[in-house]
Amino acid sequence: MGSALHKAHGAEPAGQAAAGLSWVQVAPGAPYFITDQGQSWTPIGQNDAVTWPDFAGLFQRRDRAAVDRHLAWLSAHGVTCLRFMLEYCQTENRYLERPVGHFQPNMVRFWDDLLALCEKHSLRLLLTPYDTFWMWRRWAHHPYNQALGGPCRRRNQWLLCPATRQAIKNRLSFATARWGGSGALFAWDLWNEIHPAQAGNDTAIFHEFISDISQHLRQEEERLHGRSHPQTVSVFGPVLGQYPSVAEVIFRHPQLDFASTHFYDKATIDNPRDTVASAICTGRLVREALAHLDPGRPFFDSEHGPIHAFKDRKRTLPEPFDDEYFRHMQWAHLAAGGAGGGLRWPYRQPHALPPGMRAAQRRLASFTKLIDWPTFRRRNLSAELKLSTSAVTGFACGDEAQAVVWLLRQDQRDRQRLVPKNAPAVSVQVRVPGLGPGRYQIVCWDTRAGRPTGQLTATAAAGGLLLHLPSFVTDIALAVRPQPGPAADHS
Structure with a gap:
């Protein structure tokens, strides 16, 4: 299927047309990352999406040059890592498959172009295959819904349904066949915010689900590329308090390479009243995460931000306040032992990080050069x-x-x-x-x-x-x- 699409769209998969950007791996014996050339690599960046202003111009190549300039600007500001979902389901025209198994040409071309541009500017992507938040909320419209010809009858069966499991594997197989040869792919977040509600309000399936998906993708990558990219599975942080058993798979699953959670806290981060309490909470959450981990496994927060203020209260934080809130959280994250400064979800209007946050990223990136991370057993x-x-x-x-x-x-x-x-x-x-x-x-x-x-x-x-x-x-x-x-x- 991948080869046919490559021919149909007149493009080679990223990594074959423009090989050269080194892959990232976990440093041997230290909970940080290095390139396959032995150089330290720190994830500094944010969450992005195919429909948001900074990347919307890449769809149908409406303004590829603008995205090229934006990525160059990010690289100049010390950004190294962008977290993306392969599709974004808040609207009806950014599904990767529609119907299931049919990979949409415009979306495939989007990813062809983005991987190539990221290679050009030495940026790397943390990719997760599904937008599970909007997929859940707009399940009636999603191509995986059995009512629309998809494999799954109900959204609370995503992790349990055998046909859905096969569709997940097919998507990952397609993605790594086309884009997995590229060093611009940092790692896979195999499942965005795994949750008991996706498995009939039970967590018993989590370990087996992750094992099966992880093994399938790793075997595919080793067959196609001779090696595999690092893997993680993310979780909405408060779930760990509600379901303590989830920590076992998120932090200690033997097939995952690093751990990532999403830092949300009702009293501080979600609707911040000052810029100090959220930093203190960030430091506490990093410490709690590290207490679960093997000393050699990296950890970082892969999503955070003022979710309640923005989504529920319809309030965008004043920019000076938000800049300081952001800066404080990233320094608390790094100093407490996280890799990098954590990956912000913008929660702004427009949905992009303002210049003050970009300046903060550049300043954090400069500081990271002072530490020998590949030997740092923090x-x-x-x-x-x-x-x-x-x-x-x-x-x-x-x-x-x-x-x-x-x-x-x-x-x-x-x-x-x-x-x-x-x-x-x-x-x-x-x-x-x-x-x-x-x-x-x-x-x-x-x-x-x-x-x-x-x-x-x-x-x-x-x-x-x-x-x-x-x-x-x-x-x-x-x-x-x-x-x-x-x-x-x-x-």
């Missing part, structure tokens, strides 16, 4: 940090040789519920535990300006690394590395 240290003042809250992760720390002012808010930029500076001492004895070099980083503000050296003793930091007003990030030279001993 554990969360946020609760173990010792701070000299309660005016600041801390987020941290580290191992015997490196650490990432982010300190955020929490004692004051201005009238917009932001951290005030004109508050008196605060002086802080912080003790970072877990580092081996020796001399360390600490880069102090201004997260708003995206540049270092100073450099310290200090010696770790049995009680940890005690740092006397320069005064700061809003927040400060620290990159802790062994001091270069023969005196360093971190064995």
Whole structure:
């Protein structure tokens, strides 16, 4: 089927026409990612969709050049990863298959073009095969509905129906045959927001479902490409509290390569009242996730944002507030031990990230160059940090040789519920535990300006690394590395 479509549309599958972008894999022995050339790779980006403004011009090639320029701009802002669904079901004209098994030429061409452009600009995609949110809400219209000739009678049988299972495998087989040879494909999110409601309100099928889909896709990729892309399965975060058994498959399924959840919290993230509480919640959620994981398995939040404010209250957050909310969440995510800054769902009108968030991504990307991620066997240290003042809250992760720390002012808010930029500076001492004895070099980083503000050296003793930091007003990030030279001993 794939070969016929390649001929019909006059295009080769991505990765055969323009091979060259290296694949991404989990770093051996460290919970981060590297390319197959051994270079560190950090997922920095956001969720995107085929109908949203930044990519709508690629459908039917209405404005391919505009998408090309946008991807170049993203790359220049440190973005490395875009999370996409292969179809988007909020409307009637972006299904990948219609009817089931018939892959729509315009959508196939869209993905041909997007993979090729991503290769051009060294961007990579986290792909998930179904838009399960709108598929659920608009099931009466979806081609997989048996009433429309599809395989499944009811939406609560998606994970149970054998015919639907085969359709899922067929879609993934088609996708990897056409696009899986490309290094622009970072990884597969095999199922977006797996949920008990999709299996008759039961979780018993989850492990077998993931095993079957994962094995099928991996075998197809190894047969076609000689290797396979990393795999994960995402979950709407609150489901973990309602159904604790789901954690076993999301975090510890032996066939998945990394873990991803969607950070939503009713009290903070979903409808933020300030920009600090959501950061504190993000740090807590990362710590909880890492407690479930094997130390060598990466984790990151692959969807977050003010869902209740936007979807239910029909409110777009003021841009200065949203920029700070975004910046705080990404730094809490990284410093707590997540890979990258998490992937925002825009929840804005229009549905795209504003310039302030792009600047924040670029500044985070610059900071990530200060850490040797392929050797960083981090554990969360946020609760173990010792701070000299309660005016600041801390987020941290580290191992015997490196650490990432982010300190955020929490004692004051201005009238917009932001951290005030004109508050008196605060002086802080912080003790970072877990580092081996020796001399360390600490880069102090201004997260708003995206540049270092100073450099310290200090010696770790049995009680940890005690740092006397320069005064700061809003927040400060620290990159802790062994001091270069023969005196360093971190064995």
